[in-house]
Amino acid sequence: MSLDLIIGNKAAAALLSDWPAHPYTLTLPPDSPIGRVINAQTIRGFLDAGCAPSNYVNMFHRGEALHPGRFTADDRVAPGSVQLLLDQGVTIQLRELNRWHPPMSAICAGIQAQTGCAGYVTAFITPGGTQGLDYHWDQYLGIVVQLEGSKTWELWKPKIEAPYRDHATSTHLWDGDWVRQWQDSGPDMTVELTAGDVLVLPRGWVHNPHSRNAAETSVHLTFVLRERVPLWFAERLIGSAINDPRFRVVIPPSGLDSAKMPETVEAVRSLMVDYLGGLNIEEMSGVLRRAAQQETSHATL
Numbered sequence: 001m002s003l004d005l006i007i008g009n010k011a012a013a014a015l016l017s018d019w020p021a022h023p024y025t026l027t028l029p030p031d032s033p034i035g036r037v038i039n040a041q042t043i044r045g046f047l048d049a050g051c052a053p054s055n056y057v058n059m060f061h062r063g064e065a066l067h068p069g070r071f072t073a074d075d076r077v078a079p080g081s082v083q084l085l086l087d088q089g090v091t092i093q094l095r096e097l098n099r100w101h102p103p104m105s106a107i108c109a110g111i112q113a114q115t116g117c118a119g120y121v122t123a124f125i126t127p128g129g130t131q132g133l134d135y136h137w138d139q140y141l142g143i144v145v146q147l148e149g150s151k152t153w154e155l156w157k158p159k160i161e162a163p164y165r166d167h168a169t170s171t172h173l174w175d176g177d178w179v180r181q182w183q184d185s186g187p188d189m190t191v192e193l194t195a196g197d198v199l200v201l202p203r204g205w206v207h208n209p210h211s212r213n214a215a216e217t218s219v220h221l222t223f224v225l226r227e228r229v230p231l232w233f234a235e236r237l238i239g240s241a242i243n244d245p246r247f248r249v250v251i252p253p254s255g256l257d258s259a260k261m262p263e264t265v266e267a268v269r270s271l272m273v274d275y276l277g278g279l280n281i282e283e284m285s286g287v288l289r290r291a292a293q294q295e296t297s298h299a300t301l
């Protein structure tokens with residue numbers, strides 16, 4: 001089971017039976033293939049060999065993103081720019097390694113089969129004494145694996161309840177006063193990760209990760225688990241209505257007229273209620289179980 005490869009059998013079983021609401025740390029199991037199939041050298045190798053696809057690489061400095069023109073040539077990260085930018089204190093993010101590195105693809109597919117949560121894995125390189133991304137929260141549960149060096153994670157309880165997809169992202173809602181409040185109050189938790197440490201970070205927890213106190217370069221992986229929520233089920237249940245011809249008949253422009261619109265909305269709602277009421281629960285359970293374990297399209301995460 002793939003989750004076991006990152007957090008060990010016991011912690012994986014505990015996570016599955018009692019989904020976390022608070023951050024906690026663990027240690028990478030001694031027999032984990034992480035470190036062999038991927039490590040700081042492998043990650044750096046993608047960049048130095050000119051193999052890293054530029055649309056899967058972001059660079060940050062003190063909370064701001066660099067323009068891709070600073071590090072891109074021919075749809076790849078230009079190897080010559082990498083050391084230069086690291087020397088300037090830039091953090092490099094290699095996004096969704098599982099889409100272009102087969103061993104990571106296998107591990108992420110395994111995590112999804114085990115948990116029913118779709119996801120991906122991203123790598124970060126942060127030079128010692130610097131900070132890349134700063135205060136934000138994410139729309140998913142993250143499992144952070146420190147591969148090399150160290151990183152400090154300042155953590156605060158969620159500002160927003162259950163952020164999901166594009167709803168309530170930290171970018172959209174950002175309020176400059178929050179940073180002052182968080183700095184004044186101090187973190188609810190501070191975690192120092194060194195090589196072999198793992199941080200489980202639940203969805204929505206605010207984090208300010210940095211290597212400002214570190215002498216060495218920090219390299220870590222973040223495994224993302226996009227949790228399933230009732231909306232995900234609701235979309236698929238109603239999405240299956242494509243097979244019912246009643247949902248494919250034309251609603252002519254007259255039905256979209258503002259005077260007619262309430263009648264149209266009411267008619268479609270009634271159709272939905274009728275359709276959902278007649279669904280075969282057993283059949284849909286199989287369909288949704290397979291979708292949860294296997295569906296990877298970004299449009300449906």
Ligand SMILES: [Fe+2]
Pocket residue numbers: 136137138207
């Ligand atoms: Fe994050």
